[in-house]
Amino acid sequence: DQSTQLKKQREEKLKLLYSIDEFKFFDILDESDEILRHGKELNYTLGSAKPLDGGSMRWEIPFLIFKFIFCDQKFREILKSSSQSDDCPVVFQENFRPVTGIGGGCPLVRFIKHEYFIKNIKRNLSREFSKILLERFREKETDIIDDNGEEYGSYEDFIKGESFFKENKIIELLKTKNQDMLNSFLLVKAWLSHELLYHVMSYRYRVEYGLSEKKGKEIAIPFRGKDLPSENSEFSHPDIMIGFTILSYLYRGLDLIQVKHGLMRLKSDRKQDKDSLLQKWVQENRNWINEQNQRENEEFPEWLTSFRTLDLENEDKIV
Structure with a gap:
């Protein structure tokens, strides 16, 4: 029952507390929940950059979440409809045009x-990403069951944070199954249940976060006010920085150099179906391309259909 579970949890925490004596050094933080929580701050960094734990997955999972939010037509309609209600729980500005003039759409x-x-958001995304991750890792069962047949709830409940008393067991079980699967579910859970997503998407673009105006710095940074980037500051929480960076590029778009570098990397990647992926990118951005053509009074650039006709040295054929 619940009292037995609470007693067991207390014993585990006491065991961790007693293990402090085994450490040679340790830090004691007052108000640690406030100090270590993700938040907005001006954090002036020192030293050289180091790779994040988790590698590319730390970027991949939030990118998938944002892609679903911005690209799934049904989900976009839900957001749009909610933004038009009297209480306006969400801002949805269609075809946002940044002041830079780079992006759009x-x-x-x-x-x-x-x-x-x-x-609404957490519930819907938990359901959708439970399906997405189960399909990705070819897991047919929607419930978490160990080898002895004991059930620990559904993967969706785990993402929503509704498996609190069984989380340690679930983590150990998933670790034996597939470490990447465990990391993926933990990251989605962090973005939805620990509300990294809400935190990032409740802030104002180019008022509280945005991209640096300095060349060579390609991550999002804190802003001190409207169009006032704090150039020497960075977000201390890596996932918050990742979220703000993805959003900033969605709103502003890539500049010419970034597009060129992306195309060159794709061209040199032997594992990719280059032309197919290029055509997919063009199709997804066809409305924006057509707008640019109408503005310049030009026809649709047929050389955009294949790397055989795409000249990466000619900047007029990249813009």
Whole structure:
């Protein structure tokens, strides 16, 4: 029962507390929940950059979440409809145009009401990403069951944070199955249940975060006010930085150099079906390309259909 579980948890925490004596050094933090929580701050960094634990997956999972939010037509309609309600729990600005003039076409989305996020966004995304991850790792069971047949709830419940008393067992079980699968579910859980997503998408673009105006710095940084980047500052929480960076590029778009580098890397990648992926990118951005053509009074650039006709040395054929 619940009292037995609480007693067991207390014993585990006491065991961890007693293990402090085994460490040669340790730090004691007052108000650690406040100090270590993700938040907005001006954090002036020192030293050289180091790779993040988890590698590319730390970027891949939030990218998939944002892709679903911004590209799934049904989900976009839900956000758009909610933004037009009287209480306006979410801002949805369709075809947002950044002041830079680079991007365009991506809606600007900002969460206003936390209750709306919990009841609608978190619930829907937990369900969808449970399906996505199970399909990715070819897991047919939607419930978490060990070899002895004991059930620990569904993967969706785990993402929603509703398996609190069984989380340690679930983590150990998934670790034996597939470490990448465990890491993926933990990251989705962090973004949805620990509300990294709500935090990132409740902030104002180019007021509280945005891209640096200095060349060579390609991550999002804190802003001190409207169009006032704090150039020497960075976000201390890596996942928050990742979220703000992805959003910033969605809103602003890539510049010419970044597009060129991306195309060159794709061209040199032997594992990719280059032409197919290029055509997919063009199709996804066809409306924006057509707008640029109408502005310049030009026809659709047929050389965009294949790397055989795409001249990466000619910048007029990249813009």
